[in-house]
Amino acid sequence: MFRWLNGPGNVFRQPLPGSTNYLNAYDRSGNLLRARDSPKGRNSEGEAEEKDEDKEKDVDEGETNDLEVNVETATVKSKKAQRPSPKAMMDGVPLPKETAEDLMPFPMNRQFRSQAVLSEELKNAIYERVVVQGKSVRNVSAALGVEMRRVGAVVRLKAVEKGWETKGKPLATPYSKAVLSMLPQTPYIPNDPQVHESINDLPVHRATTLQLFHPVSESRHFTRRDAGQAFQRDLKPAEDRIPHTELYQMEKWRYEGMQRDERIQRMREQNEKDIQAKKEKEERRREKEKMEVTRVDHGRSVFRFQDVRVDERVGEDGRGRAGVGARYGIPHQDRKKGQIKIPTKVE
């Protein structure tokens, strides 16, 4: 017991700021492993990094440059090159970043590693780019290396937070700070965004989980498109099912030998077109609403009258669920087992 109290236990009386402080990061007598190994470890790591970067440069020079243009930010570097956070200092010497070994919260479970969470600055940057600067979620996702669904979630939650702030609701900021200080985080460095996670994973389609033997004549030019169709008639090829198809497109152009400037130009044009199309769609929706909906201001609330056709969408027998109004003679299914009631839309 005294060994523990004088060893790691003693360390945890004053936990190291800006570090996860997991038990695995310390040896039995309470020395921080990565601080002890740092001089030697850092050198070897640095060399390895340099080599890696050189390799990447050779292969990916074009790609990184394109990315830069597409997302209008500086190069996205790999996580390995992440610098130690300035907070984690010991005797004025910056500590090296936590290794995978250090990120095991449960010493007996060696499979479980803490994954980095988004830092507050990164979340703010995401919100800023999407809502204030009006960039697309796709664009921001590629720029900051955060999955599109996560970008959406961050924007929604930040919007809720801002709403609370305007209403004067108290926020649990100290709690959030305390929790975040104990977790590995992806920092936000404006000119050097860190990759938070893999953003372009191919979702597993159910049709592709079956093992399939599909004999094809040797002379046939069998592409990914054909492979998709072999699984299911209307299954798109992998490059059309990944989240960021535009990154694939860019790589393809490069492979076809298109010049860099031209690639950039084309991608920009495409981006412009997407934005324009989105705007037009929104405009059309508004026009339609204006045509159909009459607004009547009536005291405390506004009544929105929508002119509809009741005989539309009711089906042959007039009992279709899509028709206007609560239906007659068709029981509600909402008390049945297995009904999912999670809202799918946020307004």
Added chain:
Amino acid sequence: MVLKIRLARFGKRNKPFYNIVVAQARSARNSKPLEVLGTYDPVPKPAPFGEGKPFKDIKLDTSRAKYWLGVGAQPSEPAWRLLSMIGLLEPRYNVQKMQQTEMAQRGAAQSEEAVAALEGR
């Protein structure tokens, strides 16, 4: 028999939702009507992005409503209120309410006069 344009309550407890229907006057509230004209959600929804007043959504087949009014269907009081909002009917005025508002206006005018008189002195 008299035809009525009226509201039929659907929805759950504390969550009213109405069908605007054309039905025989003496039939039960939620029995199958001659025709459904639309819906009325009386629970105000907050305005999107917190701008302006909250809104209530009404769906109404105006052409069918006009037809039924034309053949003599009698709207109930709440239905009258809704239909008059988009000009299908003349709004019905509540005499008592109108008297109240008139009194209030008169009172306001008098007090203004009094204030003006005081300032004149």
